[in-house]
Amino acid sequence: MGAPKYSRVLLKLSGEALLGDRKFGISPQYTHYLAEEIRGLHDRQIQVAIVVGGGNFLRGAAAAEQGIEEATAHYMGMLAMVINALALQSALETAGIPARVQSALEIRAVAEPYIRRRAIRHLEKGRVVIFAAGTGNPFFTSDTAAALRSAEIDAQVILMAKNDVDGVYDADPKLVKTAKKYTDLTHHEVIEKRLAVMDTTAAALASERGMDIIVFDIGEKGAMLRAALGEPVGTLVHAG
Secondary structure, three states: OOOOOOOEEEEEEOHHHHOOOOOOOOOHHHHHHHHHHHHHHHOOOOEEEEEEOOOOOOOHHHHHHOOOOHHHHHHHHHHHHHHHHHHHHHHHHHOOOOEEEEEOOOOOOOOEEOOHHHHHHHHHOOOEEEEEOOOOOOOOOHHHHHHHHHHHOOOOEEEEEEOOOOOEEOOOOOOOOOOOEEOEEEHHHHHHOOOOOOOHHHHHHHHHHOOEEEEEEOOOOOHHHHHHHOOOOOEEEEOO
């Protein structure tokens, strides 16, 4: 393998990425798998920051539909993200990879508060930094948190991990067998075609920053490292 194309990456994981073969909660086995995939980047001295969602426990929008006040429901979703961040931190440390959780909600007993300069210093020292609780504000998704944090820490790429989908398609490949996969897209095309790479707010921020995004299947072993090295993996979204 050659030198990595990207020296600092932001990995976006959905909460469902921690499910494994479960319907709810966290699979220790699959979380260990994720830690080993991240190890591949860490061993190549690639600085790794992570934003993880909380959908394996609770989605704020779904909770709001059940009658919970909407802002409160979103805060509940942020707490689910903190749970996932702590589980991922534990798996990384068990694998011998130093990791820190920084939470946008202040929970000092289990996580550092989010401080941009401290996060960058952790990365420079070879620690994986896991950003928990989204942006800390209701009504914003973990996708938006990923775009925001990547801009704040000057990450060179967002590695957008998907579950059982190996890139961006013009239709849902699980439902439409003739769906066409894109290997290369500009930010403008993603927004214009309304492709489901990330939510609209996140896509607009990534486009404004000219941030590279690589959409790949997290279940494909080694795909994360190949993407960081600059090899053709999944779908590359770029400034054009």
